[in-house]
Amino acid sequence: MTGLPSGLPAGFGLPGRSFRGNLHTHSNRSDGAFPPADTVQVYRNAGYDFVAVTGHFRPEFGYPITDTRDLRTADFTTLIGAELHAPRAEAGQSWHIVAVGLPRSWHFADVLLDRGHRLTAYAADDAPLQPQDPLPCQAWVQVRAESLTPEALLAALKSGHFYSSTGPEFHDVRVEGDQIVVRCSPVTKILLTGGHPGAEVAEGGNLTEHAFPLALFQGRHCRLTIEDPTGARAWTNPIHLPEL
Ligand SMILES: [Zn+2]
Secondary structure: OOOOOOOOHHHOOOOOEEEEEEEEEOOOOOOOOOOHHHHHHHHHHOOOOEEEEEEEOOHHHOOOOOOOHHHOEOOEEEEEEEEOOEEEEOOEEEEOOOOEOOOOOOHHHHHHHHOOOOOOOOOEOOEOOOOOOOOOOOOEEEEEEOOOOHHHHHHHHHOOOEEEEOOOOEEEEEEEOOEEEEEEEEEEEEEEEEOEEEEEEEEEEEEEEEEEEOHHHOOOEEEEEEEOOOOOEEEEOOEEOOOO
16 A cells, blocks of 8 residues: 555544454455355454455455445445455565564565655454454554545545554554654553664553654654553554655
């Protein structure tokens, strides 16, 4: 995905509200356990606002693009998707770009970002919901959009107006002058990292707010990560900063 948040990382401060969604899941149209309607219901029951059923776009499954439009209601919507597989790419064989759970290292993304690619990354379950699979509803995106429609959600995603989480919540993120100010649910660690070998870190028992200087990251990019006592994390997209 391209697009970037600038002065309003993750879309905080924009009109609308925050919607929770899973952008990567599987139904029995490819290797998932349940029909699309039942797959979607798992997320609905868990309080999500939207889901994308992303079947493997491969010949053995008949190249499915799962039509979930009839599962949309006033308070829940779906995005149409598929999991595409590149047969061969510069960086390796048959790979697909997905974030499963929370990345422990941003190295690869940071290399691409330093080369000038404006990438965003998101968390998702990638849940076929088979008995042997991990539990669903463990990783999601919070999208800031004006309304719960596929059009508004896709526009917000392309603009980078979202953050990803496996637990904690960002309440606000703002660039104010030469600082970045973050407010969040109670966490034990707040990190500011990115295209610089150094990092800014705040640690404590019950952090809900912090302001970091941005000096390390001027002319480059940075991102915020928060971590709660269980080790669950949430993180913003890269925030690209001008040279001072
Ligand atoms: Zn998948």
